[in-house]
Amino acid sequence: xRYSPKLPDDSVNISPKNVxxxxxxxxxxxxxxxxxxxxxxxxxxxxxxxxxxxxxxxRIGQSITSKMCVNQNAAExxxxxxxxxxxxxxxxxxxxxxxxxxxVEKSDLINAAALPGxxxxxxEGLLHHLESEDELLFVLxxxxxxxxxxxxLARLGRSLVLYLISTFFSFSGHDxxxxxxDTAGILELSYSRTQERRADLFGLKLLRLSGGDPxxxxxxxxxxxxxxxxxxxxxxxxxxxxxxxxxxxIRRAVNEITAESLP
Amino acid sequence: xxxxxxxIILIALGYVAGRVAxxxxxxxxxxxxxxxxHVPAHNLKNPSETDRQVLKSELAVxxxxxxxxxFKRFLAILRGIVxxxxxxxxxxxxxxxxxxxxxxKESCSDADEFINLRIQTSVIxxxxxxxNGLGSIEVLAYSTAVYYEGR
Numbered sequence: 500x501r502y503s504p505k506l507p508d509d510s511v512n513i514s515p516k517n518v519x520x521x522x523x524x525x526x527x528x529x530x531x532x533x534x535x536x537x538x539x540x541x542x543x544x545x546x547x548x549x550x551x552x553x554x555x556x557x558r559i560g561q562s563i564t565s566k567m568c569v570n571q572n573a574a575e576x577x578x579x580x581x582x583x584x585x586x587x588x589x590x591x592x593x594x595x596x597x598x599x600x601x602x603v604e605k606s607d608l609i610n611a612a613a614l615p616g617x618x619x620x621x622x623e624g625l626l627h628h629l630e631s632e633d634e635l636l637f638v639l640x641x642x643x644x645x646x647x648x649x650x651x652l653a654r655l656g657r658s659l660v661l662y663l664i665s666t667f668f669s670f671s672g673h674d675x676x677x678x679x680x681d682t683a684g685i686l687e688l689s690y691s692r693t694q695e696r697r698a699d700l701f702g703l704k705l706l707r708l709s710g711g712d713p714x715x716x717x718x719x720x721x722x723x724x725x726x727x728x729x730x731x732x733x734x735x736x737x738x739x740x741x742x743x744x745x746x747x748x749i750r751r752a753v754n755e756i757t758a759e760s761l762p
Numbered sequence: 763x764x765x766x767x768x769x770i771i772l773i774a775l776g777y778v779a780g781r782v783a784x785x786x787x788x789x790x791x792x793x794x795x796x797x798x799x800h801v802p803a804h805n806l807k808n809p810s811e812t813d814r815q816v817l818k819s820e821l822a823v824x825x826x827x828x829x830x831x832x833f834k835r836f837l838a839i840l841r842g843i844v845x846x847x848x849x850x851x852x853x854x855x856x857x858x859x860x861x862x863x864x865x866x867k868e869s870c871s872d873a874d875e876f877i878n879l880r881i882q883t884s885v886i887x888x889x890x891x892x893x894n895g896l897g898s899i900e901v902l903a904y905s906t907a908v909y910y911e912g913r
Contacts, residue, residue: 518837518849
């Protein structure tokens with residue numbers, strides 16, 4: 500038997516496919532499927548949210564508030580509760596399904612949130628940034644806006660969908676799970692910015708109905724805008740619209756209100 | 763956001779660096795194959811030149827560990843979701859196998875023939891698609907190096 504030397508043929512064992520087009524195809528296909536799942540389940544969550552009974556909502560709320568409401572500032576809570584109660588006569592019948600309570604949490608966070616079950620949690624840090632009662636009323640009204648539109652429940656449903664998608668990826672056991680979550684998170688944020696805008700306008704309406712000065716809303720936003728050191732680009736990734744944008748549309752809304760009230 | 767940027771940088775780095783490394787490796791492999799192709803290596807049990815007297819025989823071993831890069835790993839994970847040919851790992855195995863055989867030949871550079879060639883593969887540092895998996899393969903090639911009398 501003769502040995503005839505032959506160099507290996509490179510083309511046999513390695514596919515001639517381009518890895519870049521391969522990765523684009525795979526990424527595209529998987530994203531499309533995930534997007535469909537995300538929107539379908541998200542829509543389902545939004546559909547279910549308004550149908551959750553107050554009783555169930557309170558039960559969901561309890562499990563969340565027990566984790567978030569830990570260290571109460573009782574005096575401030577009472578003060579804010581009185582302010583919140585001013586809204587009661589102006590609430591739509593649909594909003595009277597819950598009893599609304601304010602909880603001021605001892606924390607430096609500059610934030611407030613509407614929790615399922617009717618609890619408005621306000622962090623002390625935010626109070627230091629608010630100068631008048633009307634400004635407080637606007638912030639509380641903003642959170643009431645979330646209750647009115649049931650954003651707090653829909654968001655809960657959406658978080659659940661995101662969580663499901665992320666477990667699907669952690670199942671495949673890779674740090675790309677984090678990547679997918681972040682990308683999906685950006686989608687989620689723009690969704691949440693629409694909600695924030697709606698809540699701002701609702702808060703403005705409540706502020707005016709309860710006899711407050713609408714200019715206070717503009718002042719709050721201007722102050723946050725001045726404090727804001729982050730660039731505009733960063734705001735693409737934020738849960739709230741940029742304070743300057745918020746100032747602008749609140750300003751417009753205030754101008755419309757004053758124009759209406761003129762004879 | 764920071765995580766997304768970091769991830770994209772790692773993917774790009776993996777792609778560029780991986781491509782450069784692979785190209786270099788292949789050019790080295792082709793060059794050495796050209797130099798060593800005249801020495802037969804096969805998996806038959808007996809020496810092919812039956813009319814010649816065997817002077818000496820010994821175990822020849824060649825071994826190499828090749829790692830994946832971040833890009834290959836990401837592509838493999840996506841493939842792992844939908845199934846199909848893992849093209850990102852094909853070149854890894856091909857390079858490992860060819861280089862291991864070359865190293866085996868180089869370990870007995872005076873041998874006339876390598877018989878009973880075996881190639882084995884194992885995973886080093888966990889599966890590449892698992893969390894914290896390094897994803898390297900070890901390829902081991904071993905055979906009997908045969909030296910004939912009267913060269």
